[in-house]
Amino acid sequence: MRRKAKLDLLQGTLDLMVLRTLATIGPLHGYGIARRIEQVSGENVVLNQGTIYISLVRLEHQGWIKTKWGVSENNRRAKFYSITKAGEKQLTAATVNWERISSMIGRVLADGGVET
Amino acid sequence: MTPLREFFARISSAVRRDHLKREFEDELATHLEMLIGDARQRGLSEADARYEALRKLGQPVSLREQHHDARGFPLLDALVNDSRFAIRMLLKTPAFTVVVTLTLALGIGANTALFSIVDNLLLRSLPVRDPDRLVQLQVVQMIGSVRNDKPLASLFDRAMFLGITTLSEASNQSIAKERMVAVVSGFFGLLGLSLACMGIFGVAAGSVTHRTKELGIRRALGASGKSVIWACLRETLVVLMVGLIIGAVCAAALVRVSASVVNDLLFGITATDITNLIAAIALMVVVALAACTLPALRATRIDPLAVLKEE
Numbered sequence: 104m105r106r107k108a109k110l111d112l113l114q115g116t117l118d119l120m121v122l123r124t125l126a127t128i129g130p131l132h133g134y135g136i137a138r139r140i141e142q143v144s145g146e147n148v149v150l151n152q153g154t155i156y157i158s159l160v161r162l163e164h165q166g167w168i169k170t171k172w173g174v175s176e177n178n179r180r181a182k183f184y185s186i187t188k189a190g191e192k193q194l195t196a197a198t199v200n201w202e203r204i205s206s207m208i209g210r211v212l213a214d215g216g217v218e219t
Numbered sequence: 220m221t222p223l224r225e226f227f228a229r230i231s232s233a234v235r236r237d238h239l240k241r242e243f244e245d246e247l248a249t250h251l252e253m254l255i256g257d258a259r260q261r262g263l264s265e266a267d268a269r270y271e272a273l274r275k276l277g278q279p280v281s282l283r284e285q286h287h288d289a290r291g292f293p294l295l296d297a298l299v300n301d302s303r304f305a306i307r308m309l310l311k312t313p314a315f316t317v318v319v320t321l322t323l324a325l326g327i328g329a330n331t332a333l334f335s336i337v338d339n340l341l342l343r344s345l346p347v348r349d350p351d352r353l354v355q356l357q358v359v360q361m362i363g364s365v366r367n368d369k370p371l372a373s374l375f376d377r378a379m380f381l382g383i384t385t386l387s388e389a390s391n392q393s394i395a396k397e398r399m400v401a402v403v404s405g406f407f408g409l410l411g412l413s414l415a416c417m418g419i420f421g422v423a424a425g426s427v428t429h430r431t432k433e434l435g436i437r438r439a440l441g442a443s444g445k446s447v448i449w450a451c452l453r454e455t456l457v458v459l460m461v462g463l464i465i466g467a468v469c470a471a472a473l474v475r476v477s478a479s480v481v482n483d484l485l486f487g488i489t490a491t492d493i494t495n496l497i498a499a500i501a502l503m504v505v506v507a508l509a510a511c512t513l514p515a516l517r518a519t520r521i522d523p524l525a526v527l528k529e530e
Contacts, residue, residue, distance in 0.1 A: 133246055133252040151277025152254070156246055160289040164228035177256065179249050182242065 115156045122194045130185040132175055159184055167193050232290040243286050251276055305457040319422050323462025323503055326415035330499035333408035354383050420510040427514040434518050435526025444519040453514035457509055463500055
């Protein structure tokens with residue numbers, strides 16, 4: 104199998120990144136979110152940008168984001184998404200959780216130095 | 220409360236599904252346009268920009284499916300589709316349908332009747348509190364007469380007893396014959412159950428053979444082993460539903476008839492007991508599913524290549 108140079112997304116991480124983006128930038132349309140995630144990740148994330156909209160559906164169902172129709176910078180009608188109070192709480196909780204998991208896995212994977 | 224919230228959101232989404240679908244298409248179209256505009260600005264030709272944009276956005280068909288699933292109830296959708304297909308298949312093979320339905324009905328009917336009999340004769344205790352404390356006294360001699368309103372203790376002053384047996388022991392002795400009947404009919408019930416089991420197994424196996432081509436084509440088109448097993452089982456499930464309803468009605472009738480025929484044997488029990496019916500149905504469901512699982516497992520080993528070559 105071919106090694107992937109870019110990173111595949113772990114389940115659920117896209118939702119977290121979308122929340123973070125909305126919390127940082129404020130109301131955005133889908134394209135804006137995709138663009139921002141690509142830029143911030145240093146173009147390292149493999150992203151079918153269309154899946155952002157699936158993630159947005161999930162987040163909206165949980166009540167973590169809300170939507171409003173508006174006009175985009177190039178004068179097209181577009182749906183704008185923004186984070187809710189509940190979404191901000193979720194973002195804080197999920198970020199803490201993520202950091203705990205990644206540091207734990209980091210420690211386990213770093214355990215390659217001692218061999219018997 | 221997150222799952223509940225999700226549930227209600229999905230219901231409201233399912234209701235507005237067409238509208239939301241259009242909005243989603245709009246969003247994808249806008250997104251694509253923005254991606255193209257972006258690529259054009261970096262100096263790509265119209266065709267190249269479009270190609271790159273489509274690649275970045277991802278498979279529209281797959282996205283539409285994912286969106287549909289996220290908005291609605293994918294399991295329910297699948298269930299409805301599967302049931303529709305199963306009913307069509309059943310209508311196409313009426314012989315299979317009738318045989319399995321009848322087998323199930325008989326199995327459930329017979330078992331409910333037997334459960335009721337066994338339950339009443341073997342398992343149920345006397346309908347009083349603390350039945351073990353009831354005793355039967357055998358009086359040998361009595362001095363004077365016993366009046367009903369006197370306390371029972373006074374009886375012991377004036378009578379001689381030969382034997383004291385608890386009532387449950389006494390009734391056990393007196394229904395020994397009926398108990399025997401119950402055990403024997405229980406045996407026949409088991410026999411009937413295994414016959415029903417073999418019957419269903421036979422028909423299910425026949426159906427898998429009959430559908431070899433269809434299942435082979437499913438495999439060739441990439442159906443997983445799990446989905447092939449499910450394709451075989453869902454037919455049984457639909458038949459089960461029909462068989463269960465007919466079986467329940469038959470069972471009620473059967474119990475009525477058998478109870479009136481062997482009335483003195485059963486002390487006039489009319490055992491349309493709901494627990495017995497449920498137990499019989501549950502047993503039949505387990506047996507029927509087990510009987511169908513083996514052929515279904517065999518279906519996963521169908522070689523798509525061999526099937527396609529037969530064409």
